[in-house]
Amino acid sequence: MTIAPPLANIDLHLVRVLSTVISERSVSRAAMRLGSTQPQVSTQLRRLRSLTGDPLLVRSGTGMVPTDAALSLLAPAQRLLREAETLFGPTRAGRRFDPAETEFTLNLAASDYLDPQFLPTLVTRLRSQSPGVRLVLHPLTGDADYRTKLALGEVDVVVGNWLRPPGELHLGRLITDDVVCLVGDDHAAARNPRAWTVERYLASDHVAPTPLHPGAPGVIDEYLALQGQSRRIAVRSAHFGLVPAMLPGSGLVLTTGKLFCLRYIGRLPVRIVPCPLRFPPMAYYQLWHDRTHASAAQRWVREAIRAVARELVDGPAAEAGRAA
Template identity: 30%
Template sequence: MNIAQVDLNLLKTFEALHDESSASRAALRLGVTQSAISAGLRRLRELYGDPLFVRTGRGLAPTLRANQLKPVISEALDRCRQSLAMISPQNLHYEGRSVVLGLSDDFEIAYGRSLMEAIALRLPKLRVIFRQTYSQIVAAALLDRTLDLAITAGGFTERRLSRQVLGEGDYRCLVDPHSLAPGEETIDLQGFVTREHVLVSSGGFIGITDEGLAAHGLRRHVCASTSHFAALPYLLKGSTAVATIPGHAAHVIAQMTGLRVLPCPLALPHYPVELGWRTQAQLDPLLLKVREAIVACFTLPPPSAC
């Protein structure tokens, strides 16, 4: 196959179909008709000798070959975008472009709004897409180009990734203030163990609090677990349960919902908050500006004041 015979706009059609899982949404994204997308998909199927996308009850699902092609095609398109940015580095028009930022929902709750503002200040009209990730899966997501950048508590040791430390995190307790005695501002370790606990965990069984209690020969009773920090206000309100979560999220959730933040009576280790990206993409002007915005946001006062 001679590349001179290939319409390179088909690569944009492929990327839009893979990201949107819908011909109609891909058409809206590219500003073309749905019939143009369908025609492009037919040509892509001929070009690669594969169905690429198959219709399911939830839209278009990529085939194995499509998933293999996605990182290669996205990288090629990013290189083209980067070359155009080199012609006009001071260009302030980013409408139609997007960046995918991976982070867990505790960071999204605490920093999402200030990240939106910081990015909009430097890259007007750029769309930021927040996508859920965590340290155990973030490296693979960056390398397969599901994410452009990510903020997690580590996970960037793969040699093709670069990282920057943004700060250090700790843990706090979150409770319904009505479950506290009048004037009670803390709970001791015995009261902590006595209470029921709500666990936030992707696995749903064991958390860092359990490890810390085990070192003291203690155990807690977890009455419920969830994978989303955003669910905590609904699970804690009206109960005597406690949730031990990252401090940045605890302060913002308390500020928005009326829950109370208390010091954790258990000595739990602090953890690094890191920004990671593909080393190969570190000279992309757009990503450089987004990284600057992220670093600026994390040098502001604590999230409760952002």
């Protein structure tokens, strides 16, 4: 019964010698390809013969030919070298990445507060540049602990807005956006903007997104709390993209970024009015964990996210904002 050699006796260079000697059918030519010497390759071939229990190369006329066993080992040896190249070579994660040729899965968690066109535009860009990417889009909801999901690898990138982003994660600023109010055309603030005072704003019925985690205020209410103020929230919605359609006839006020609101002007009977309170600009970020920080694929994704966010600011929405 043949006893398999311990794996500890086999190194990757020995596998490369095996592949090269069998392919070249010559110790001298193998030595040249390997940048080695003929005596060194001969020594390594003797070791390979001992490990495999086969002569591997035998004489035939004036040359050498591989044995049947050697030919059967060639494909596994080459496959192992390719896998090693993937693990440790220049194309491994963190060194080089070709989006057009690579298949990978991206788990992205994002709010839809930034712009209703953000996710559709991002998906189109990623799919056009990397046909092999598989996208899983996760909502940022009250029962989703995005910090834990990033740490566990269940999510790769989170896109959202925070008044004070978590400090333990990597952060990339995307855009800042002025805070405005969006109301129905029939709202008192739209009919008489001069009477739209701080007192009337705070006393109005407001619609707000569902918090990112239970008990957490959104950025608007967090800022109001810091000023010792509060507003009356009449509607909480996990479906932020549907909120503008709730405004006409309801008396509700939506306070959010201007970029989001501009998408609905002309499409719905709504109007943008300035906030009587001066809120700081709304800052949107992408967050990621240290485990993906060095990944070339994830760096490419983060750059695509940044570019799409910037294009939305500089594109048609910006033109609409200047016209408004």
